[in-house]
Amino acid sequence: MKANLRTLAIATCLALGTCAQAEGVFVRPELSYNFVSLNGSNANGINIKDGLGYGIAVGNRFGTQDESEFGVSVGAMRFSLSPSAVGGVGSGNLKAIPLLANYRYYFGAKANAVRCYLAPSIGWTTVKTNYTILSGGTMMSNGSTGGNFTGCAGVGAVVKLENTVDLDFGYRYVVGLKVRNTNIKITDGALYAGLNFRF
Numbered sequence: 001m002k003a004n005l006r007t008l009a010i011a012t013c014l015a016l017g018t019c020a021q022a023e024g025v026f027v028r029p030e031l032s033y034n035f036v037s038l039n040g041s042n043a044n045g046i047n048i049k050d051g052l053g054y055g056i057a058v059g060n061r062f063g064t065q066d067e068s069e070f071g072v073s074v075g076a077m078r079f080s081l082s083p084s085a086v087g088g089v090g091s092g093n094l095k096a097i098p099l100l101a102n103y104r105y106y107f108g109a110k111a112n113a114v115r116c117y118l119a120p121s122i123g124w125t126t127v128k129t130n131y132t133i134l135s136g137g138t139m140m141s142n143g144s145t146g147g148n149f150t151g152c153a154g155v156g157a158v159v160k161l162e163n164t165v166d167l168d169f170g171y172r173y174v175v176g177l178k179v180r181n182t183n184i185k186i187t188d189g190a191l192y193a194g195l196n197f198r199f
Contacts, residue, residue: 092131
């Protein structure tokens with residue numbers, strides 16, 4: 001994770017340094033509500049509860065109408081685990097920390113009050129789990145930390161509030177999330193909203 005954060009810091013400095021004179025440089029904090037489920041035989045007996053997430057993205061818009069955007073982002077999503085009707089997990093949590101390279105394509109002129117966009121992303125997500133398992137009448141602690149390449153596809157819109165501030169909202173679907181050393185795959189869809197601050 002430390003190496004990933006160093007990579008993000010370097011990429012951020014390069015992006016901002018290269019585009020320091022451009023009007024399209026942005027910082028975008030956001031909150032998300034994540035609809036999540038677990039799949040795979042190792043997930044039997046485990047319920048996972050939808051949860052909130054947060055993150056921040058930095059980068060630059062470019063093109064004759066600021067139609068393209070490139071940046072990097074880091075975030076965190078935390079979910080609670082509980083036993084299903086068939087038993088299994090006693091309690092626990094799952095945390096996902098995505099580090100992503102993001103691209104957006106905006107439709108319409110940059111002077112428009114509302115612009116829609118498509119937003120593919122690719123990167124590395126660290127997944128941490130910590131939970132207890134009921135086995136033979138004994139509670140045993142278990143946990144896992146690992147990472148894997150993930151991809152996202154998003155659609156959304158920005159609403160101009162001021163010349164340098166936009167309201168940003170949309171939906172993204174994440175693929176490729178897994179729990180290390182298990183066959184558990186995580187399906188995640190997120191509604192998100194944030195503010196674009198452009199400089």
